[in-house]
Amino acid sequence: MRIELAGLSLDPVRDLEQLTEFSFMAQALEAGAIVAVMAGAIGWFMVLRRQAFAGHTLSVVAFPGAAGATLAGLPLALGYFGACGGAALVLAAVSRPAGAGRAGESAAIGAVQAFGLGLGFLFVTLYSGQLNGLESLLFGTFLGITAAQVQTLLWVAVAALAALALIGRPLLFASVDEGVARAAGVPTGLLGLAFLLLLGLAVAATAQITGALLVFALLVTPAATAQQVTARPGRGLALSVGLALAVTWIGLAIAYFSPYPVGFWVTSLSFGAYVAVRLGRALLARRAEPLGVPA
Amino acid sequence: MSVEALRLDGATARRDARIVWSGVDLSVREGEFVAVLGPNGSGKSTLLHVLLGLLPPAEGTVTVLGGPPGAASSRIGYLPQRRGFESGTRVRGLDLVRLGLDGARWGFPLPAALSPAGRGAERRVAEVIELVGASAYASRPIGDLSGGEQQRLLIAQALVRRPRILLLDEPLDSLDLSNQGAVAALVQRICASEGVTVLLVAHDVNPILPYLDRVVYFAAGGGVAGTPREVITGPTLSSLYGVPVEVLETSDGRLVVVGTPEPPAHHHSRHEHAH
Numbered sequence: 404m405r406i407e408l409a410g411l412s413l414d415p416v417r418d419l420e421q422l423t424e425f426s427f428m429a430q431a432l433e434a435g436a437i438v439a440v441m442a443g444a445i446g447w448f449m450v451l452r453r454q455a456f457a458g459h460t461l462s463v464v465a466f467p468g469a470a471g472a473t474l475a476g477l478p479l480a481l482g483y484f485g486a487c488g489g490a491a492l493v494l495a496a497v498s499r500p501a502g503a504g505r506a507g508e509s510a511a512i513g514a515v516q517a518f519g520l521g522l523g524f525l526f527v528t529l530y531s532g533q534l535n536g537l538e539s540l541l542f543g544t545f546l547g548i549t550a551a552q553v554q555t556l557l558w559v560a561v562a563a564l565a566a567l568a569l570i571g572r573p574l575l576f577a578s579v580d581e582g583v584a585r586a587a588g589v590p591t592g593l594l595g596l597a598f599l600l601l602l603g604l605a606v607a608a609t610a611q612i613t614g615a616l617l618v619f620a621l622l623v624t625p626a627a628t629a630q631q632v633t634a635r636p637g638r639g640l641a642l643s644v645g646l647a648l649a650v651t652w653i654g655l656a657i658a659y660f661s662p663y664p665v666g667f668w669v670t671s672l673s674f675g676a677y678v679a680v681r682l683g684r685a686l687l688a689r690r691a692e693p694l695g696v697p698a
Numbered sequence: 699m700s701v702e703a704l705r706l707d708g709a710t711a712r713r714d715a716r717i718v719w720s721g722v723d724l725s726v727r728e729g730e731f732v733a734v735l736g737p738n739g740s741g742k743s744t745l746l747h748v749l750l751g752l753l754p755p756a757e758g759t760v761t762v763l764g765g766p767p768g769a770a771s772s773r774i775g776y777l778p779q780r781r782g783f784e785s786g787t788r789v790r791g792l793d794l795v796r797l798g799l800d801g802a803r804w805g806f807p808l809p810a811a812l813s814p815a816g817r818g819a820e821r822r823v824a825e826v827i828e829l830v831g832a833s834a835y836a837s838r839p840i841g842d843l844s845g846g847e848q849q850r851l852l853i854a855q856a857l858v859r860r861p862r863i864l865l866l867d868e869p870l871d872s873l874d875l876s877n878q879g880a881v882a883a884l885v886q887r888i889c890a891s892e893g894v895t896v897l898l899v900a901h902d903v904n905p906i907l908p909y910l911d912r913v914v915y916f917a918a919g920g921g922v923a924g925t926p927r928e929v930i931t932g933p934t935l936s937s938l939y940g941v942p943v944e945v946l947e948t949s950d951g952r953l954v955v956v957g958t959p960e961p962p963a964h965h966h967s968r969h970e971h972a973h
Contacts, residue, residue, distance in 0.1 A: 576801030579789050582778035587802045588960040630788040
């Protein structure tokens with residue numbers, strides 16, 4: 404299969420000018436950058452806390468939120484933030500008894516997720532078959548972002564990152580070593596709730612441009628890749644943010660010159676980076692292993 | 699050495715409706731190495747929770763470093779029970795020890811290059827890791843380390859804020875016998891060199907017996923304290939359990955407690971228990 408790169412001149416300056424020539428593209432790059440930085444940072448904590456399933460549930464719930472807002476004639480953003488914020492509170496409630504059975508917790512989260520999908524289906528059916536709308540709810544509207552949306556995203560991201568910076572160190576402590584953190588006076592329950600709300604905020608903001616199903620390309624994959632590369636918290640966070648930003652911008656750029664959607668490129672690039680890092684680590688581990696000793 | 703580090707007077711601990719133990723008197727001086735012994739569910743960890751202020755005593759008084767429990771939490775190092783880190787945990791041992799130093803503080807640490815306080819913190823972390831002999835592997839991810847290596851780093855984490863009291867909940871549980879002795883020797887060395895009071899919850903007294911000053915033995919809703927030779931005897935344990943219990947001493951000085959009223963499953967454990 405030959406990928407048609409319409410209009411690509413291979414002259415970097417001209418191609419860059421082309422990329423930013425239209426305001427929709429400039430806004431997509433801006434919104435993509437904002438969302439990538441926020442998702443990269445919050446996603447790093449999500450992967451560390453092993454809350455990917457909760458993150459996935461929040462992103463699935465973004466879909467009925469948006470569909471419900473469309474049906475009720477409310478602003479889409481309200482649907483996203485309302486649904487994800489509400490779901491974060493529900494998840495915090497079901498995961499309240501700390502350490503008391505992970506299995507019960509993930510089952511409860513799964514139940515929330517299934518119900519969310521069902522609601523979304525209902526709302527879409529009631530809205531009587533707007534299939535175009537459905538596709539963009541699930542897979543995003545990278546290229547239909549307005550300047551006002553970019554503004555909103557920016558404020559949300561600034562608030563979320565400021566909150567994350569404030570709780571960063573105790574949150575890291577509570578995430579890797581909950582019992583000792585609690586004994587040292589860290590309010591671990593409160594931090595867990597605060598983090599789920601931040602995660603909900605990040606998911607709602609990200610889902611508006613990546614769609615409900617591709618949130619994970621920015622939330623989990625760059626963070627998981629970064630944690631494979633380094634066990635140092637500072638470097639891991641920076642790498643996660645950098646990777647999220649890189650896959651978003653490169654994905655947008657490739658999509659501009661190719662007939663395939665942005666979401667596909669962003670997910671493929673982040674997946675490619677993840678696979679490459681895992682393979683590289685496996686090879687390194689193999690080389691470090693003495694010959695003849697099974698791993 | 700005569701300063702009292704902690705004291706219980708007629709203390710009762712209750713979890714939900716159940717009384718775990720009652721009428722316990724205990725006085726531990728600074729710099730003592732005390733083992734907390736007893737069968738499963740007898741309230742060994744509960745004692746640590748009471749001393750930390752996580753569980754208020756239902757009756758009696760508890761004093762820790764001259765104040766109520768919980769008031770002194772910054773001067774207590776705590777190592778909770780059975781914390782194996784999953785193999786995927788991508789945080790270095792070094793980071794874990796550092797969190798013990800300032801992890802409860804809001805905000806996020808600046809890079810050490812920009813902050814003198816950060817450099818001081820890094821020096822203290824390196825020093826305490828050296829003290830427990832973990833320098834060789836402290837910068838590897840904690841999930842990749844063996845149980846003994848993790849345990850040394852966790853002891854370093856509990857020690858990093860120069861606590862006056864160290865509460866260690868079954869730190870030897872996941873270790874093989876030679877490592878149990880080595881970690882107990884390390885704890886005694888720290889006790890002596892830093893003047894720290896140590897309460898160590900253990901399942902088996904024998905690997906740590908040579909290093910101990912005193913023991914607290916919990917069973918059947920009560921507890922007694924004293925030197926190992928006073929407490930781990932037939933008469934003392936018989937009156938604690940309320941049934942005849944014998945203590946046998948093997949030729950190499952190991953103590954074996956027989957006749958305790960316990961579920962049969964416990965008699966199939968991997969080595970002799972002191973209960």
